[in-house]
Amino acid sequence: MAIPKLYQWLLAASIFMAAWLSYVAGFFQTNLRQEYHNIILVLPIYLLMAFASYSLALLGYRVATFNDCIDAAEELQEDVKEARKDLERIGYKYASDWQ
Amino acid sequence: MATLNKYSVLLPTYEERNNLPLIVWLLVKHLSESGHDFEIIIIDDGSPDGTLDVAKELQRLYGKDKIVLRPREKKLGLGTAYIHGIKHATGNFVIILDADLSHHPKFLPEFIRKQAEKDYDVVTGTRYSGNGGVFGWDLKRKVISRGANYLTQVLLRPGVSDLTGSFRLYKKAVLEKLINACVSKGYVFQMEMIIRARQFNFSVAEVPITFVDRLYGESKLGGSEVVAFFKGVLYLFATT
Known part of the structure; x- marks a missing residue:
């Protein structure tokens, strides 16, 4: 039987947050340009906002x-x-x- | 080929004295015209308005081979009504629909044609795609319905566009297996049936239908139904 949807979401979210947190905490060195770095810092919020806007637009339509x-x-x-x-x-x- | 199949229509009723003769007439009309072998199994849960008398009268008019009565003493769950109904069903396919005329039997030949296309295990009516739709809903009801539908699509990824519809065609053995696997009631029961169908790798197809919300009698969507719906979605989200 497949993994329940809840755990699929938790798994995907933890992988993403682990990668993001280790970047923010400076666990690995990158030479990204400053503007990319700034975007990555607020990426989780951006993604949430984008998802919410998409959902609302789709619902309205x-x-x-x-x-x-x-x-x-x-x-x-x-x-x-x-x-x-x-x-x-x-x-x-x-x-x-x-x- | 088509002549070998028989369709058992399950009609659970409660206080449908006025609608029952009409839905039966429409079923007989559309299934006879398309040349399908069928029986209509009426499961009345002790309606005080005499729905059972109406059912007996319809049996007199259309014959005992076409109208089968499986009454119960009192109002019990929908799932148990289906189990009770199919116990003596002689068809190899089972059709379920609401007895209140919100589902029109004119769509049944399309359900049957669709099923035969790829020998699908389940064919379910959808109000949300193609020419499907609903009559009699105000803006608020549309927003709630679309919102709830979107939430289930995101969380459960069911592979069908309408989870809570109750206008469906099942292979009899498939329906029996699904009912035994389902634990929910009400709206959530219909949703769980489709989710479990996918879980068991049954094939599911969709046919666009129109839903005419209670031409006679009143429709209900209260706060307690919405709460039960969300609980049901979360239950399925965590367990399937």
Whole structure:
């Protein structure tokens, strides 16, 4: 059986945070340019913000494009009428329910 | 080939006196027209409104081979209703849908066609892709639904776009195995069924459906349902 999703997330997050923390704490030497160094320092926050913005944008788009299915509701109303008529025709004895 | 298959439709009902004759009529219409062998198994949980009398009347009209009654004394869980219903099901496929007309049987020939395409184990209706959608939801309900759906997609990566839908076609043996593996109730039960299906490496396909929210009667989405939903998602997130 596969590893539960929770542990997949924890594993990925710990690997990322371990790499990031060791960079920030200066455990390994790099000769990155100053502007890259500055970005890496705030990378976890950047990634969180990017993910949140992406999620909100996607959610907004999906709510806005959610099909309203007005046709389906109208069609169902017609089907209901037809069904009631036919049920009465074949002698459905509780037809008085919908009078 | 198609003539060898039989579809057992499971209809758990509670207080569906007005909807039951209509959903049965629509099922008979669409499954007969497409030439499929079927039976409709009505599992009424002791509805005080006389749903069972209506079911008996439908059995008189359509015959005992088409309408099978499996009533229970009182309201019990959905999972146990399915178990109770399939115990005497004679089909090799099981169809589940809501009896309140929110799921239209006109989509069933499409479910059956899709299943045959690659001999899928499960075919599930989706409101979230293709021409699928919902009628009768306000903005708030849409936001909650889309938000909850997005959360489940991120956390559970289920491989299907609609986890909480309950309009589905299962191979009978697959449904039995899934019900026995599931522990949740309500909305979460439908979600767990699909997650477990993927866990067991069953193949799952999707068909876009429209969901017409309770034309008759009222729809419910209270705070307690939302809380139960989040608990369910977290449970599945931690265990699957």
